[in-house]
Amino acid sequence: MIKGRLGGTRALVVLDDVSKDEQLRALCGNRTWIGPGSVVIITTRDVRVLNVLKVDHVLETEVLNKRESLELFSWHAFRKKRPRKDFIELSTNVVAYCGGLPLALEVLGSYLYERTTQEWRSVLSKLEMIPNDQVQEKLRISFDGLRDHMEKAIFLDICCFFIGKNRAYVKEILDGCGLHAEIGITVLLERSLIKVEKNNKLGMHDLLRDMGREIVRESSPKEPENQSRLWFQEDVLDVLKEHTGTKAIEGLALMLEKSSKVCFSTKAFEKMKKLRLLQLNGVQLDGDYEYLPKYLRWVYWQGFPLKYTPDNFYQENIVAIDFRHSNLKLVWKEPQVLERLKILTLSHSRYLTNTPDFSKLPNLEKLILKDCPSLSELHPSIGDLSNLLLINLKDCVTLSNLPRTFYKLKSLKTLIISGCTKIDKLEEDIEQMECMTTLIAKDTGVKQVPFSIVRLKNIGYISLCEYEGLSSHVFPSLIRSWMSPTFNPLSSIDPFGGMSSSLVSMNMHSNNLVDLPSMLSSLSKLRSVWVQCHSEFQLTQDFRRILDGISDVNVTELETSKISKHSLRSFLIGMGSCNQVFNTLSSSISQELTVSVSSDFSLPGDNYPCWLTYTGEGNSVLFEVPQVNNYCPKGMVLCVVYSSTPENIADEYLSGIWIVNYTNFFIQLYKRDTVMSLNDEEWQGIVSSLAPHDKVEIFVTFQHRLTVKKTTLYLIYGESIDGKMEPSFRSMLPDKMLFDPDLTKANLTEPMKLVTMLSNLDQKETRKNSWFWCNCFAPKK
Template sequence: MVLRSPRACMSLPSPSQWKYDVFLSFRGEDTRIGFTDHLYDKLEWQTIKTFRDNEELQRGKTIAPELLTAIEQSRFAIVVLSPNYASSSWCLDEVTKIVECMETRGTILPIFYHVDPCPTYETELIKEIVEVVWNKVHPTLLGSAKNLVGVDFRVKEINLLLDAEANDVRFIGIWGMGGMGKTTIARLVYGRVFHNFEVSSFLANVREVSAKHGLVHLQKELLSHILKKESTNVWDVYSGTSMIKNYLCNKKVLLILDDVDELNQLQILLGEKHWFGLGSRIIITTRDQHLLVTHGVEKSYELEGLNEVDALQLFSWNAFKKDHPEEDYLELSKCFMEYAGGLPLALTTLGSFLYKRSRDAWTSALDKLKKAPNRTIFGTLKMSYDGLDEIEKRIFLDVACFLKGYNKEGTIEVLDSYGFCPRITVDVLAEKSLLTISDNHVCMHDLIQEMGREIVRQESYEEPGRRSRLWHRDDILNVFTKNRGTKTIEGIVLHLPELEEAHWNPEAFSKMSKLRLLQIHNLSLSQGPKYLSNALKFLDWSWYPSKFLPPTFQPDEISELNLRHSKINRLWNGSKYLGKLKYIDLSYSQSLTVTPDFTGIQNLERLVLEGCTSLVEIHSSISVLKRLKILNLKNCESLKSLPSEVEMESLEVFILSGCSKVKWIPEFVGQMEKLSKLSLDGTSIKKIPSSIERLIGLISLDLRDCKSLTCLPSVICGLKSLQNLNMSGCSLLGNLQENLGEIECLEELDLSGTAIGEPPSSLALMKNLKVLSFRGCKGQPPKSWHSFLPFEFFAGKSSGPKGLVLASLKGFCSLKKLDLSDCNLCEGGIPDDIGCMSSLEELSLSGNNFVSLPASLRCLSKLWELNLESCKSLQQLPDLPSNRTLHVKADDCTSLKILPDPPMLSSLYKYFFRAVNGFRLVENNEGCNNIAFLMLQKFRQGVCHSVLKFDIVIPGSEIPDWFSNQTVGDSLMVERPPHLCNSKWMGFVLCAVFGAQENPDLLEFDYFGRHPCGILCYLEIAGSYQFSFPIPDAVLHHSVGHVASDHLWLLYFSFKHHRYENFLKDSCSQVEVLFKPFCSVQKNTCLKLKKCGIHLVYGEDVEELNRKMNQSNSSISLYNAMDVPCCYFEKSSDAEGAVVKRTRKHCDEEEPSAIGSSESDKESLRKRLKED
């Protein structure tokens, strides 16, 4: 018995209504009893409708008309060719008709039956036949397989959950929002594994069938699948449950329950795991994740939207009947793709609707979608809304209309003020796939949001004032300018991107008696409202136009009052009892002069008065606010005095930053252990009260720019929870307590710009200290300090220039960031044991006067950033650590001549070296050239395949010769060579020459006195699709804005691990690089791109590029166009190495030698170096 594959692919014919799936042709006397019977039963069992002739059919010399008709009405034919098949004229007539009808379609499956089969072999053969036929018959349930995009990965993931080898019973859930393709994925899984089970059933549309016909109907449908009967007697759910359990308890079952929305559907259809035999698998698709959890489904798979590539492909299959858009429709296709948000239902519906329509029709359809959603999409998504209770519906509509994108806790607080029990309801909506919580924010798919807003619009299409919620600018302006508001309105939210002026009817709020939410941003009105609803629970109105709230406004229900940038002079006179008010924010209300009496608002939790520049007085009743958590008085510049003492047991944050006229702060009374942040920066305080010791929970103390502060109280060392102490800019602060190191929890200490020259030795005891800054500390240490330091932590000098002179850094084992910039450190000022700082990641030494750095720098195994900018005396660098990532900034190191050997390339991941205005490097040696080209060369030889990027900036004005693609200007396009289609393409080497604009004096400076200019690098990739994206980390910032001459930017970018890696390797045909200058403070930029180049890096060109890079003329081409001489250096054989430099005279006298020249030449150059 041999099973042969069909002659051609069993492709489906043009639309026809087939009566039978399979016509079974056989010689009755050979196989009717036995093989054919078993095959027929198995086909019928798997719902494959099969025709076979009846023994009672009248046999004659010619084939019966019934059989000819049955053949014509069958999609496929199985011909069992047994030994006596050809001896029957009847069979020959059958097969002739079959060939006539089906040969061109390739839908004939011949089976050669010529041996006596053993029962086991026959069973396996029948199983294989049924599987083949099933896969040909049932794809029509899903449409054309080529139109199913992005499903393979998802099916594979679910198959992992199924784990066919495990001999247990498993319930698997597939959940996600409507239209995501749950049913499609479930059908695909079912079609691929059903043949491994004794019983299989796919119950579709459980939600719809249950709603229309009831649970008993569902049980009947399942039993009819199991028993292969069209009708089964089920009297009630209990008898149905018993029958299902009895029939399936000993069988290996595959059961799919599609679109389940109620727990009782699961309880009466699949109950518990013991209802099924070992090896059974039950798959449930639903929009409600919690339903799966409740029923004990341990393994579930969340189905998410398609990525951009798959989404465009799926849309194209429906809109163009191919896997990519027409060129003229690409941008429009992307617009529809963006609208769909990766939702397969929307992509297929919109694509099919747009098929064969004109561009004008496409544009019109897009405009229409902005006004009203597609009915099919809306109807599918709305089913989830229809299943909510009334409170869930109200919260869903509030989120869809107003609160999408807000912080979760803030959203819950707003909704809680309405009495909606939001915490549990938000969780329910997330479980029902109607919203998501991402990064602690309430998110919602755009089409779900549109569905919710359409529900509100349907309340009254013609009259926005008769809707419950308003959010659209035009609708709101229509209501308020024409006074068309009604009591139906519950919420209004108007967010304008920029400040606009408008003229509203001041009576417009008079009819909105049920208004509970009012939020208006960036609207400037000529006059304020005469009425506000007393039902308001949330009032957020920036630029509120009146000096006072309406006199009739009784905000008894108000929970949050935000009037930022308002013209409010005072909130109210006297005291008001507002027991529900928790938040007041009047920030930047510059007309506010006094705060209200707080006596009647005992539940106030947050008071924000930041930027109220006219505020001169804080009412004394503020000290009685026992539940106040946040008090923000930042930049209240006119505020001079505060209550003499505060006793706020709930206070967590107290901000006085920028209150420049405040000279003293209140005494802290009582238990205030919850206060974690105290910001006094920019005040005029001269001392800190000793009562600060009561703040035992204080984590952050900010004293920046307290110019009058001369010392700290001794009790500050008792703040055992303190983690951040910032005293930068306290220019009169010259001493610290010797026992400051007792603050063991301290993680960040900033002493920048203080007068401290002798830091206490106890700092080394801070085992948790991670950030330490002495930036700008140039004080002179006292003469006597070094005589009694126990371990010579700091050594003072009796005379000499001001500056911080360090002796030992051994104790700082936890330090990650050290800033010693502008400390007037001279040669030897950095301790040799700096390499002992085993955790150090960032080291800033910029603006100092040393000539060299300690060799132990190479031992900083975690260092990834070294800042040496403006170290104008620095002449050489030691060997650098061989870390995964290393950034070296050496801009304006005008004396730097000698660079170290490149770090170990085999471990390198990212390497950045920048030497803007480092001309001595070019004049004296080839150090930077060596690093740049050796790294590339090593990479090409396979030494450092881990490298993803390196980036070097050095003086130069020419693109290296080995860049075969280079041009004048800021952009360049190259074609990918055809012979590289199957090559190991690894990335790009890019190069740009840039310089200063002709009139830099016309440009503005930033806060640091720099031209805040830079360069971004973009790639435009074209192929089957087109993408544009900035190269990660490919950006030059700030200091490149003051280049003294032309500079060269050389960078390598690998697309290893990039999100478009596969596309770049497989489908990319064209690459365009664009270098784009930018300025962060103005439109004009101080930089000009002059030249650029691109080189494609791939495995096959290693030898060729190495040859080019080793040639002398190519190696020096980087500097040939400069007006400075150049030479090469080569590592010597001794341990320390040597650098060979060439003077202008030497370069003029003889030809330069290439890297790799003879030993005699090298020795000659070394001698000249010593002579120089």
């Protein structure tokens, strides 16, 4: 019935609170039930439902601002747009508590309708401890809908301990607890139960936080020692003072003021056999550390009071240790075997003089020692950490140069040594750190950059010796600084030997344009150059001078008499995914030039939207980038028609391709070897730099003198988002195109069959269906 009613009309369909894609299939089929021009609006708590359905647009609803929140609340609490004068302050407090959540504003507004100011204050006081039951009841819908106990455990752990913590950091800890946090956190994000905020930190709405904590509290409201997680200060203090802890407790947090000197016996933890998350601040423990449970996965102890970690505080299952602002002088007197430890944080430990022996920490991934002013050296065993990804030594002002074993860290991705004023040298061995992507060494004693740094293939961001930015921007400046103190690129590059040949891509400014030819000949492995100019005038003047110095092309008109002696030939250059078009054009153009008896010949033209054609005299093509909706650029083919002799072959003499954007004042150069082996990343670099309506000219440059008649550009576009085509029929066409689905069933192998089918189509059916294309390449037929 639904299919029959909706299939033949334009309809607006609203499906509210969808939780499974099966519901949509039952109501809408596979989109074929809905007629053309219809709109379907779906609301859901799970964005994955929308992703599976590949909907056209996803809109995340926003919370209300203060004005909207107060108005919505007032309609429910006072039955009018604004609160009563004597309730303005109380209303503002309630609205602030709700945080712009319409659900909470409606529920609490209705609950407070026609209540006295004393009752309002009582409700606000109660809400600070226990959320309103109606709010909780409705907010729990999403929590109760979680699929398993692991997802629920992850949500409750975040509610109680990890709000404001880095997502990757939390994932490592919860994975160590066996909770499969990667998929679990993703599910919570999809359900809008948590969110990722600035700097990849986890957050959630205050009401959702309170709802999660209330779920924990209500399991044993009068006996907190039987709750799975303890975070409320009074409850924690009571349990630790009275030694009433039980094996039900999985997580405990007590965050006191730094100046606090509250002390507990370690025996208070003896019965907490399943304690896995421990967070302390301003707390001291006396007694035998053997009483602390061996099930711990995370210890966050800000202001750790001891000079050494006790030997009997052995945590074989620990994943992350965070002893920031500690009194540690040494981490351990004797090396500890902690095979599961991945994160060690000792930042702001002002008495720490040495790092531990790392030989017993084989799986350490992150070492954070920021602002340890007494730290003077790194243990040589640091070079044995084969899984280390991050080292942060920022502001370790006493630390001297890094040990040579440090440069053996092949897995290291991020190194931060900013503010380490006594580090005055980085060794050439830095090239061994092949995985490094980020090097931040601002305000150090380093005066000279090691030459071998350009060999780091994965380096992405550098801050070093007053150079700062993406490596593609910084490397050219570094290279020029090595060439001479005056930054003159024409100074000999020879001092680098083979070093400069490692440079693959270069971004530079136009003030060095005149020296570009010398740089191109010196940097043998350079594949591409991107030059930013200040104006179209400057671009035109400087570029023409460069082109005259590099290109050796005769663009004079051909005489008919010369053609009998020098045959016309075509040279095709393909960039991107356009092999079929390339082969088809090559055959067609060869036939055209063979039958041509004069210089007047025609090349294949537009076959829109599969390709767009632009032709220019000589070795360049000027065009405006088209706006082609629903099609993506797949590649381009350049066809150069030139006068050829047996000694004059364009394929051998090609120098490069220059793409000049007169709208945005930049030049892209792709050298000959690049053009012949253009990779996907380089093709995307071309595509991303050309916006619709940009005025662009493409030049093909050659070595030795060639007489070029014309250059034609074919822009190749792929199929639209919903275009479909059978493989047997697709093989006939130069590239994928939108095609009428009924025609694909014919399994056509010859063009005449296509003509026959089209002639037999009912005219009404032809108008109703979408598009079909016939592509023929026989010249002059």
